[in-house]
Amino acid sequence: MNISQAAKHSGLTPRMIRHYESIALLPDAARSATGYRRYDERDLHTLRFIHRARSLGFSIEQIAQLLALWQDRERSSAEVKTLVQGHVLELEQKIADLQAIRDTLAHLAHCCHGDTRPDCPILDNLAATGSNDQ
Numbered sequence: 312m313n314i315s316q317a318a319k320h321s322g323l324t325p326r327m328i329r330h331y332e333s334i335a336l337l338p339d340a341a342r343s344a345t346g347y348r349r350y351d352e353r354d355l356h357t358l359r360f361i362h363r364a365r366s367l368g369f370s371i372e373q374i375a376q377l378l379a380l381w382q383d384r385e386r387s388s389a390e391v392k393t394l395v396q397g398h399v400l401e402l403e404q405k406i407a408d409l410q411a412i413r414d415t416l417a418h419l420a421h422c423c424h425g426d427t428r429p430d431c432p433i434l435d436n437l438a439a440t441g442s443n444d445q
Contacts, residue, residue, distance in 0.1 A: 314340070317350040321358035331361060336375055369398060 314325045321328075328348075331337040337357060340348035350358075360381065364374045376394055380386045422432040 312350050312355070314348045314350070317348075317355055317358060320355055322362045323358055328358065331358075334371065336361065336371060336378070367398075368402060373398060 312320070314328055317323075318325045318328055323331075328337065332339055337354070340350055340354065343349050357378070360378065361374055364377055369377065373394060377391070380391050380394070419433045419436055
């Protein structure tokens with residue numbers, strides 16, 4: 312199948328497939344006699360793996376590690392679990408950071424009268440020097 316068909320079946324765009332090839336996340340595709348990329352079922356399976364891993368928030372580096380582990384039949388599941396647990400910790404930190412941002416913005420919105428007056432505690436806070444979180 313060509314790149315458009317591979318994209319359709321994998322959920323990726325042709326541009327992303329080319330990008331993954333350019334950074335060696337995906338091996339270079341076989342080429343037809345006319346130079347077009349050709350993908351087989353194995354390539355499609357790898358593309359779906361990459362798409363699923365990206366949808367779970369794994370970084371390119373983590374996906375490369377996961378692909379290597381997936382292709383290594385001698386690997387232990389403990390290696391995979393360790394990688395995933397590290398990703399979970401990263402996600403928990405991001406969630407905590409986003410919750411702190413949400414709390415700060417909710418506090419600022421609560422402090423703002425939202426009327427016709429020009430004074431605005433939200434803008435005052437954004438313009439303040441120092442590390443005022445609220």
